[in-house]
Every structure is written in C-alpha cells, then in structure tokens.
Amino acid sequence: MRVFMKSLRDNRRGWIGWTLALTAIAAMYASFYPSINNPAMADALNSFPQGLKEAFHMEDYTKPENYFAVSVFGLLVPILVAVFAISAGVKAIAGDEEAGTLDLVQAHPVSRISLALQRFSAILSALLAVAAVMCLVVIALRGPGQFTALSPGHILAICFQLALFGLLFAALAYGVGAWTGRRVYAIAAGAAVAVLGYLGDSFFTQIDGLKWTEKFSPFDWYLGGEPLKNGVQWGHAGLLVGLAVLFVALGTWRYNRRDIAV
Amino acid sequence: MADTPAIQTDALVKRYGRGGTTALKGLDLSVAMGEVFGFLGPNGAGKSTTIRILLDLIRPTSGSVRVLGVDPRSSHELRGKLGYLAGDFVVNGRQTGRELLTYLGDLRGGVPAQRIDQLASSLDLDLTKRIGSLSKGNRQKLGVVQAFMHRPPLLVLDEPTSGLDPFLQQQFVELVREAADNGQTVFMSSHVMSEVQQTCDRVGIIRAGELVTVEHIDDLRKRALRKIEVRFGADAPLLEGIAGVTDVVADGKVLRCKLSGDADALVKAVAQHHVVDLISEEPELEELFFTYYRHGEA
Numbered sequence: 001m002r003v004f005m006k007s008l009r010d011n012r013r014g015w016i017g018w019t020l021a022l023t024a025i026a027a028m029y030a031s032f033y034p035s036i037n038n039p040a041m042a043d044a045l046n047s048f049p050q051g052l053k054e055a056f057h058m059e060d061y062t063k064p065e066n067y068f069a070v071s072v073f074g075l076l077v078p079i080l081v082a083v084f085a086i087s088a089g090v091k092a093i094a095g096d097e098e099a100g101t102l103d104l105v106q107a108h109p110v111s112r113i114s115l116a117l118q119r120f121s122a123i124l125s126a127l128l129a130v131a132a133v134m135c136l137v138v139i140a141l142r143g144p145g146q147f148t149a150l151s152p153g154h155i156l157a158i159c160f161q162l163a164l165f166g167l168l169f170a171a172l173a174y175g176v177g178a179w180t181g182r183r184v185y186a187i188a189a190g191a192a193v194a195v196l197g198y199l200g201d202s203f204f205t206q207i208d209g210l211k212w213t214e215k216f217s218p219f220d221w222y223l224g225g226e227p228l229k230n231g232v233q234w235g236h237a238g239l240l241v242g243l244a245v246l247f248v249a250l251g252t253w254r255y256n257r258r259d260i261a262v
Numbered sequence: 263m264a265d266t267p268a269i270q271t272d273a274l275v276k277r278y279g280r281g282g283t284t285a286l287k288g289l290d291l292s293v294a295m296g297e298v299f300g301f302l303g304p305n306g307a308g309k310s311t312t313i314r315i316l317l318d319l320i321r322p323t324s325g326s327v328r329v330l331g332v333d334p335r336s337s338h339e340l341r342g343k344l345g346y347l348a349g350d351f352v353v354n355g356r357q358t359g360r361e362l363l364t365y366l367g368d369l370r371g372g373v374p375a376q377r378i379d380q381l382a383s384s385l386d387l388d389l390t391k392r393i394g395s396l397s398k399g400n401r402q403k404l405g406v407v408q409a410f411m412h413r414p415p416l417l418v419l420d421e422p423t424s425g426l427d428p429f430l431q432q433q434f435v436e437l438v439r440e441a442a443d444n445g446q447t448v449f450m451s452s453h454v455m456s457e458v459q460q461t462c463d464r465v466g467i468i469r470a471g472e473l474v475t476v477e478h479i480d481d482l483r484k485r486a487l488r489k490i491e492v493r494f495g496a497d498a499p500l501l502e503g504i505a506g507v508t509d510v511v512a513d514g515k516v517l518r519c520k521l522s523g524d525a526d527a528l529v530k531a532v533a534q535h536h537v538v539d540l541i542s543e544e545p546e547l548e549e550l551f552f553t554y555y556r557h558g559e560a
Contacts, residue, residue: 002368078433100352107317109342110367205300259278259320262310 003105003115011088015126019083022077022136030138034146037062055202064147065154066227072138073158078165078222079194081160085127085170086190092119093251094177094186097261112256116178120248123170131163150228157227164240165222169194171244175251181261183241193218266331268416268447269293269316274325276311276471278412288325293449298442300462300479301451308471309451310348313420314450317346326388330416333477341454342370345414349421351405355394359404360395366408374413381407385433398425410437417441419450423457432532435460442443456549467554473552485522492517495536504531 008015035041045053045061060066068074093116096102105115138159141154169190177186199221200213214220220238225233274289285308293299303309314320318334318341320435329454332340353362359382367373382389387403396404402425409417417438423431426538431454438448438461452458458465466476490507492498498517501510505527510519515538521528525542532540 002365008355045275099354101351101354103314103319103348104346104351104353104366105369106319107341107344107346108366109339110369110373111338114338257321260314262314 001118003110003118004122006123007092007119011110011122011126014175015088016130017124018080019130019133020078022084023137025080026077026134027071029076029138030068030145030147031212032071032143033064033067036067037064037146051206054258056204065226068147068150069223069226073228074223077134078162078215078219079198081127081130081162081166082169082190082194084130085123085166085168086173086187086194088123088126089120089170089173089175090177090183090186090189092116092123092174092177094181094183095183097177098183099261101219102260103262108259113252116255117248120170120252123174124167127163127166127170130166131159133164135159138202154228155233157232158223160232161222161227161240162235162239164244165218166238167241167244168221168247169220171247171251175247176258178251178255179258182198183259266295267292268295268297268327268330269299269449271312271315271327272326273311274315274327275323276308276315276320277323285300285471286315286322286325289468289471290475291466291473291476293447295447296445298438298444298448298462298484299450300458300465301449301468301473302453302465303451303468304459308466309468310420311471313346313418313449316418317341317344337417340520343415343468345409345412345417345419347405347409347417347419347422349388349424351402353393353401353404358392359387359389359396362404363408363411367411370412376408380410382410385430386526390538399427399430402426403430406434407438410441413441413444413446415446416446417450419448421451421453423452423454432459455551467551469554482550487520487522488525490519490521490525490528492532492540493539494532494538495538499532499535501528501531504528 042062061070093102096105106112135156138155142148142150142152142155166186172193173186173190176189177183180186197219199211199219200217201224203208204213214224218222218240221233225236228232269291270293271289271291274286274291275284276286277284281484288310289312291312301312311320316329316334321335331339334340344479360378363373363378364375365463368379372418378389382403385403387400387407387408389502402423408421409419409422423434426434426473435457438450438457441448442461447460450458450462462479464476464478465482467474484541489507494515494517496515498512498515500512501517501519506521506523506529508520508522508526510517517532519528522541
C-alpha cells in the first residue's frame with residue numbers, strides 16, 4: 001500500500017488537473033445543449049452530407065442521447081482520457097526507469113510485482129475518480145442544461161465505459177513500458193492504438209471493405225453499443241477489461257523477470 | 263551464521279542482451295561478515311554490474327550469487343537487510359528530503375524519525391527543502407542517509423562519495439567506520455583512494471569483468487612503491503643492485519629512488535656515507551592500483 005499511496009501523492013497535482021480539465025470540457029459541451037436543441041439548428045444539421053454525419057455519429061443531433069454521445073462523450077473527452085491514461089501508464093514503470101529513479105525503490109524490500117501492481121492500481125483509481133467526478137457533474141447539470149430526458153443511470157453507464165476505455169489505454173502503455181522499459185515504445189503503442197482505433201470507428205467505416213475495422217476499435221467498445229440509450233454494454237466492458245488485464249499481466253510478468261536499466 | 267559469507271559469488275557471468283557486451287566473466291568473490299571490502303577497478307570493469315546483481319536489479323546470465331546466505335533473486339525481503347547507495351543518486355525532485363526518507367523508511371517497515379534527524383544534522387542536511395532545489399552534494403547526502411539510516415547488516419555502496427567535498431568525504435569515512443564497529447559489513451566500490459585506505463580491510467580489484475586480485479590493505483601498502491629521497495654530505499653515491507630499489511637518480515648531493523618492500527638493504531647501503539636527511543613518502547596505493555588497472559599483474 002505504501003507504493004500505491006506514494007503514487008497518488010506524487011501524481012496528485014497532475015491527476016487533479018486532468019480531472020478538473022476533463023470535467024470542465026464535458027460540462028462545457030453539456031451546457032451547449034440548449035442552444036443545439038432548436039429547429040433552426042436541427043435544419044442546419046440535417047443539411048450535412050450523410051457520410052459526414054455517419055462519420056461523426058451525428059444522426060438526429062437534437063436528441064440529448066445523440067448530442068451527448070457525439071459531443072460531450074464523443075470526441076474530445078475520450079481522446080483526452082486516452083492521452084491521460086497513456087501518459088500515466090508510461091510513467092508508472094518506463095518513465096521512472098528512464099529517469100533513473102526506479103533503481104532506488106527496487107533496491108528496497110518491495111517485490112517487483114507488488115511495486116508494479118500498486119502503481120497500476122493508483123492509475124486505475126485516478127481513472128475511476130475522473131469518471132466519477134465527470135458523471136456527478138453531468139448529472140447535476142441535467143436540470144439547468146435541459147436534458148432531463150437523459151437518465152442518471154445512462155450517464156453513469158457511459159462514464160463507467162469511459163473509465164474502462166481509459167483503463168485499456170493505461171494498461172497498454174503500462175504493459176509495453178513495463179515489458180521494454182522504454183517510454184517511446186509505450187507512447188507509440190498507445191498512440192497507434194488510439195489513432196487507428198479512432199479512424200477504425202469513424203472514417204474507415206465509410207469505405208466498403210473496411211467496415212469490419214469498427215469491431216476492433218476501442219472507441220466502438222466504449223460508445224458503439226450506445227450506453228446512453230442502452231445502458232452498460234457488458235460485452236464491450238468485458239472486452240475492455242479483459243484486454244487491460246492481459247496487458248497488465250504480460251507487462252508485469254516480464255518486468256518481474258528482466259533487468260532494470262540503469 | 264558467523265561463517266556464512268556476507269557476499270559470495272561463484273563463476274558469475276553477466277552478458278547484456280543477446281550477443282551484447284560481457285560485463286562479468288566468471289567473478290568469484292567472497293566477502294566475510296563484518297568486513298569492510300573495497301571493490302576497485304577502472305570504469306566499465308563491472309563494479310556496478312556486480313553491485314546491481316547483489317540487489318537483484320539485474321540478473322546474472324550464469325553462475326551463482328549469495329547475499330547473507332540468500333539468493334537475491336529468491337527473496338525481496340533480503341533487501342530489507344541491505345543499504346544501497348549509487349554514486350549518481352537520482353530521485354524525483356518534487357518532494358522534500360523528509361518525504362523521501364519517510365517513504366523509503368516505510369518501505370523498510372519504518373525508521374525512527376529521530377535516527378533520520380540525527381544523521382541529517384550530522385551531515386548538515388536540510389530535510390525541509392525540495393530535493394530539486396538541493397545541490398548535487400546535498401542530494402548525495404540524502405543518499406548517504408537513506409543507505410545508513412536503518413543500520414543494515416550489509417551496506418552496498420557504489421562510488422558513494424562522488425560529488426561530496428573532502429570534508430564530507432571525511433564524514434562519510436567516519437560513518438563507514440562507525441558501521442564497521444557496529445559489526446555491519448560494508449561492500450564499497452570507490453575511486454577515492456584515501457577513503458579506501460582509511461576504511462577497508464581488504465580490497466578486490468576487478469578489470470574487464472574479472473577479479474585480478476584480492477589483498478589485505480596492509481599487504482598492498484607493504485608492496486606499494488615508496489618514493490625515497492636521500493641527501494648526502496657529499497656527492498650522492500650511485501647505488502646499484504640493492505634489493506627493492508628502482509629508478510635511481512643521483513642529482514648532485516641528492517639521490518632519489520623508488521623502494522618497494524623492506525627498506526633494510528637500502529638503509530644499510532646509504533649508511534656507509536654521510537646522510538644529512540632521509541625522506542620516505544607514505545606509499546601511494548594509487549600508483550599500485552594504476553599498475554593493476556593497466557596490466558592486470560603488478
């Protein structure tokens with residue numbers, strides 16, 4: 001637990017900053033909803049080309065579950081959550097190792113596995129905290145933002161899937177970093193999956209023959225089942241958690257066996 | 263337990279990566295409990311590699327290693343009995359010294375704050391400052407404190423005084439002596455000969471991944487070359503063929519030479535003349551080490 005607490009403490013400023021920024025962005029988009037929900041805007045949006053609307057998942061934008069899936073939880077928030085998760089995952093082992101500061105702690109009586117898992121658990125708590133704060137703030141805005149049609153349960157569902165979406169990227173960056181000890185590999189792996197996953201869920205789906213890519217995109221596992229309409233998608237949630245567990249297990253296994261770089 | 267060596271390695275080999283450099287080529291090393299052992303050698307000889315294997319930071323390619331009778335790989339609890347200090351002590355600078363030491367102490371199951379304060383004040387170290395704002399020397403002091411604070415049975419120190427000024431080096435020597443009096447074992451790599459001479463019982467010299475020699479510091483001192491200067495009443499006689507004497511240079515009334523081992527033959531030879539003054543310098547271990555470093559055999 002000491003390593004876990006120390007991780008929270010060392011990262012408190014950054015993690016609180018991310019929580020506030022992500023929540024502010026979500027709140028900002030949510031408070032725009034009343035200005036979208038009028039006939040003039042609906043006409044304007046309906047005149048967009050069908051392909052573009054599909055790419056941005058913009059069909060019937062004036063309904064809150066659609067608007068929220070696209071704007072509040074659709075674009076900027078998941079991308080920033082992925083960035084946050086990747087940066088935290090990279091730092092846990094690889095960043096510390098390249099800074100030369102991992103040596104000292106591992107020269108203490110704490111096992112490699114315990115140290116690594118405690119640090120990852122700290123990231124998991126941070127992701128859950130981000131999702132929880134965002135969830136509470138969006139629920140609190142339902143009245144003032146005129147989207148009471150959106151049930152708190154569904155908002156909770158999408159925030160839960162957002163946390164798992166972040167967990168996948170944190171686990172990937174952590175796993176690659178713990179396996180290799182190199183920051184750049186961990187960042188590259190996280191960024192590649194984020195970019196390909198995003199394209200796979202949006203633009204590739206516009207190309208016949210590439211539609212299948214959607215099925216392999218973490219963005220689809222997060223939003224594809226429309227948790228704002230249908231609640232938690234347990235299949236997708238299981239996929240996100242399962243892969244995260246796999247990445248964490250592999251990275252930790254290798255970290256326990258390899259040399260720590262100077 | 264008394265006859266369990268503090269450190270024992272057998273045919274220890276460490277190769278980095280596939281086809282990479284071989285840092286250790288079959289190191290056989292034995293350090294007894296309670297000993298202060300100096301581990302010397304040029305840069306890249308394998309000192310840090312050995313030390314990092316002892317702490318299980320890296321794993322040997324082959325061979326065996328026992329620290330306090332235990333394979334470091336098998337038990338992380340072993341590291342609770344060790345104190346480790348690297349020459350380039352780096353930690354996250356965005357915390358105070360006290361935060362760091364408390365955390366590290368907690369990882370060891372707690373170290374009394376009083377002990378930390380006492381060590382810090384003896385080194386004149388301010389624990390309330392952020393580590394990032396400390397000078398290199400002060401950061402190294404933090405390293406010294408964290409290595410010594412829990413009074414570990416075995417101290418593993420990798421060039422511990424790099425970056426410390428001579429005054430602090432002297433304080434460090436005191437700490438090592440205190441630890442030795444306390445029955446703690448010290449395994450220390452160093453480039454600072456004065457601290458090795460002042461603290462170590464035995465030294466091992468490693469070169470290119472192999473142990474070249476292990477000797478008692480007193481034996482080394484006996485074999486070390488001494489610079490001798492003899493001032494005569496008249497022109498200096500040319501002395502030749504005297505046991506242990508080399509590099510004889512006569513310059514007017516002054517004779518300079520180098521002596522290794524017993525001084526008896528030289529003294530008896532010069533005694534036949536009028537000797538005004540005789541200066542024998544303290545043996546320079548450094549020079550002896552250099553010969554080992556370069557040639558392997560002195």
